[in-house]
Amino acid sequence: MGFVQGMRCRECGAEYEKQPTHVCELCFGPLEVAYDWDAIKRRVTRESIARGPFSMWRYADLLPLDGDPTVGRQVGFTPLIKAERLGARLGLRNLYIKNDAVNHPTLSFKDRVVAVALSKAREFGYTTVACASTGNLANSVAAHAAEGGLECYVFIPSDLEQNKVLGNLVYGANVIKIDGTYDEVNRLCAEVGDKYGWAFANINLRPFYGDGSKSYGYEIAEQLGWKTPDHLIVPCAGGSLITKIPKAWYELEKLGLLDAPVTTKVYAAQASGCNPITTMIKTGAEVLRPQRPNTIAKSIAIGNPADGYYAADICRKTGGGAEDVCDDDVIAGIRLLAETEGIWTETAGGVTVSVAQRLAAQGRFERDEVVVIAITGNGLKTPEAIRDQLIANVGIAPSLSAFDTVFDEKYRLPQATLQAARLAEKERELAAA
Ligand SMILES: *Cc1c(COP(=O)(O)O)cnc(C)c1O
Numbered sequence: 001m002g003f004v005q006g007m008r009c010r011e012c013g014a015e016y017e018k019q020p021t022h023v024c025e026l027c028f029g030p031l032e033v034a035y036d037w038d039a040i041k042r043r044v045t046r047e048s049i050a051r052g053p054f055s056m057w058r059y060a061d062l063l064p065l066d067g068d069p070t071v072g073r074q075v076g077f078t079p080l081i082k083a084e085r086l087g088a089r090l091g092l093r094n095l096y097i098k099n100d101a102v103n104h105p106t107l108s109f110k111d112r113v114v115a116v117a118l119s120k121a122r123e124f125g126y127t128t129v130a131c132a133s134t135g136n137l138a139n140s141v142a143a144h145a146a147e148g149g150l151e152c153y154v155f156i157p158s159d160l161e162q163n164k165v166l167g168n169l170v171y172g173a174n175v176i177k178i179d180g181t182y183d184e185v186n187r188l189c190a191e192v193g194d195k196y197g198w199a200f201a202n203i204n205l206r207p208f209y210g211d212g213s214k215s216y217g218y219e220i221a222e223q224l225g226w227k228t229p230d231h232l233i234v235p236c237a238g239g240s241l242i243t244k245i246p247k248a249w250y251e252l253e254k255l256g257l258l259d260a261p262v263t264t265k266v267y268a269a270q271a272s273g274c275n276p277i278t279t280m281i282k283t284g285a286e287v288l289r290p291q292r293p294n295t296i297a298k299s300i301a302i303g304n305p306a307d308g309y310y311a312a313d314i315c316r317k318t319g320g321g322a323e324d325v326c327d328d329d330v331i332a333g334i335r336l337l338a339e340t341e342g343i344w345t346e347t348a349g350g351v352t353v354s355v356a357q358r359l360a361a362q363g364r365f366e367r368d369e370v371v372v373i374a375i376t377g378n379g380l381k382t383p384e385a386i387r388d389q390l391i392a393n394v395g396i397a398p399s400l401s402a403f404d405t406v407f408d409e410k411y412r413l414p415q416a417t418l419q420a421a422r423l424a425e426k427e428r429e430l431a432a433a
Pocket residue numbers: 108109110136137235236237238239240241242299300346348349376377
């Protein structure tokens with residue numbers, strides 16, 4: 001650990017000391033962490049990684065801390081699941097789910113970026129941390145601040161889901177609800193950061209925060225046996241994660257750790273009610289046009305995404321693409337994943353599954369190709385999305401006859417009707433073939 005050389009502007013290449021800033025003074029481009037790749041190459045092998053802990057920190061040499069992490073030591077190394085039943089529905093034989101719905105401790109991929117950002121904040125000597133958030137980031141900053149004994153302020157739009165608000169308060173965070181969109185929250189936070197000198201995970205610490213996402217990519221490659229998939233579908237909010245997964249793979253390639261060059265096609269997924277990135281990709285536009293979000297997929301509702309340009313760029317460069325889906329399809333996506341794989345994801349995951357289904361229907365994937373869907377958050381945090389859709393529980397008296405009655409009426413008869421309909425459909429298909 002400790003291979004950070006400094007910072008470098010992504011646009012003009014200007015170099016800076018390691019510091020909590022994110023914008024180039026010369027050209028206003030975003031700063032990135034610069035690593036000593038020669039030293040890393042001498043040290044990191046597949047075996048050295050395999051000897052590491054079962055967490056994101058097995059890739060610590062590729063992450064931007066100078067010492068050991070001081071918060072979030074258990075984050076990451078989530079399951080990569082072969083999704084046979086969902087695959088069958090999409091006509092795919094090698095479909096995988098990278099499941100950060102079960103990322104520790106706050107059940108979203110944001111624990112990866114926050115474990116890095118807040119450990120880094122402590123290295124820089126901060127005692128107060130903060131963030132502008134669409135929900136999951138706030139939850140993760142709140143939890144890791146508690147773990148590290150840091151003072152914490154989270155700024156969120158006032159219309160977030162109830163469990164995402166509770167998921168800050170329970171950790172003792174100071175929660176500031178803003179009557180406005182995420183983009184307005186973010187603008188305010190930039191001013192607060194300047195005035196109060198706090199560590200904002202996704203603003204002044206953004207270069208470090210962003211590199212936390214690389215761990216999601218390293219894990220996919222290792223879990224596929226040191227290969228990358230043919231296709232990758234990622235939900236986009238600020239557009240950071242979608243750029244960091246391929247970045248991680250290109251790094252592994254450069255280190256000689258992959259069996260084959262990276263040829264993965266990358267696809268952006270958004271909700272139609274907030275689709276600045278997918279619109280840019282689908283229309284071939286050169287500039288991103290900001291929007292005012294209106295969707296139930298609140299965790300990815302960013303109308304003016306900080307990394308939107310780079311997100312579009314990676315989809316184009318890799319030969320991938322983009323799709324967006326309406327809110328009804330978001331709900332359908334949540335239910336499809338739950339009913340086929342037993343994984344309850346939040347609205348962002350509903351977006352991703354539904355977009356994957358649409359891309360599959362468009363014939364973008366060959367049946368045997370390896371496709372990875374990025375599931376980034378947990379459905380327990382957004383029950384509002386599906387509550388009204390699902391039939392209420394059946395309540396009966398504690399007697400067998402009561403059960404017999406309800407079984408016939410509510411289950412056996414509808415089930416029989418359904419089966420008859422399916423049979424008829426099969427017969428029609430056979431007749432047509
Ligand atoms: C934040 C978030 C994303 C997208 O993150 P970006 O890196 O900002 O694009 C995706 N899914 C969920 C559940 C999130 O909370």
